[in-house]
Amino acid sequence: MAKENHIKAEPSSEDDYEMEPDEEEEMSDSDSESETDESDTENAVTVADKEKKFSLINRDWFEKSGLAQSISILGSVSEEDVKSRWIKVSMEKKLEIANKRGKLHIEKFRIATLKAKLVSAIYDVISSGST
Numbered sequence: 001m002a003k004e005n006h007i008k009a010e011p012s013s014e015d016d017y018e019m020e021p022d023e024e025e026e027m028s029d030s031d032s033e034s035e036t037d038e039s040d041t042e043n044a045v046t047v048a049d050k051e052k053k054f055s056l057i058n059r060d061w062f063e064k065s066g067l068a069q070s071i072s073i074l075g076s077v078s079e080e081d082v083k084s085r086w087i088k089v090s091m092e093k094k095l096e097i098a099n100k101r102g103k104l105h106i107e108k109f110r111i112a113t114l115k116a117k118l119v120s121a122i123y124d125v126i127s128s129g130s131t
Helices: 021-030 035-064 067-075 079-088 091-128
Strands: none
Touching: 035 067, 035 079, 067 079
């Protein structure tokens, strides 16, 4: 079973905004839209929030992975330039790369398991005195 890494992004000060109780009441009193309109609006906000959160998480894993440094060395550009260019990459491409990265982690885990089994088999042969 593959171990998953979950990276949590720290919320920015914009994300920490909470409505005052009076603001919540005003919003609920002024809502005259139908239930389907409210549902669509809530879904749109949820999707936007998820994309923003994914973007923060995605940027964090990229910056913390050391890939920016490796790419800057290979491409003879600054690490900050690589990071600023990464921010401009489309969400679709970032998801594609994140999926490839996830598959790589699974493969690394599989290889580590095979190595452990090999070491165990060698140990068994050595400890049994067989030649």
